[in-house]
Amino acid sequence: MTCASRSWRRARWRSRCGRAALRCHVAVQVLQQKRRAPPSVVQEAKLKVREVAKNPAAYKKLVQDLLVQALRKLGEPTAVVRVRQVDLALVKELVEPARKAYAAAFGEEAPTITIDSRDFLPPPPKAGDADAAGCSGGVVVTSADGRIVCSNTLDDRIAITYQANLPTIRAQLFGATAAVH
Structure with missing residues (x-):
C-alpha cells in the first residue's frame, strides 16, 4: 500500500x-x-388556568365540580376539605350545593364535609409567573383519618394531564415521529 x-x-x-x-x-x-x-406548554396552561380563578362565576362552578369529583373519588362517608385561604368563604358557601349535586349525580347520600380552617393550601402565585410556587385553585379532599388523599387542585390536574398526554403533545409539536422517541 x-x-x-x-x-x-x-x-x-x-x-x-x-x-x-x-x-x-x-x-x-x-x-x-x-x-x-412540552414544559413550556405546561407553563402556558398554568397561566391560562390562573385566569379562570379570576372569573368568580366560572371559578365557583369549577370548585363545586372539583369538590364533587374528589368526594366521589375518595369514597368515604366523611371528608375533610383543604383549600386556599382566599377560597375559604367560597368553599363554605359551596358545601351544601356540592352535597346536593353529589346526591343528584350519583343517587346516594353525599359524605359529611368538614372544611379544614387551620391548614390551608399555598396562596395563589404572583401574576404572570408560571414557575412561581403556589396553588392556582381547587381542593384537596382527605378521609377523616387523613390516610386517603385526593388532590383535585388545578395544578395537579395540569400535571396529570401533561403526563397522560405527553406523547400526543410531542406529536403535535414535532410531528408523528417525535412521539416514538
Missing part, C-alpha cells in the same frame, strides 16, 4: 467521522429541544 493511498484513506475516514460527529451533535440538540418544549 502506498503512502498516498493511506493518506487518502485517512482523509476519507476523518471526513466520515466528522460528519458522524456533526449528525450526533445535531441529534442531541434536537432531543434537548424536544425535552424543553
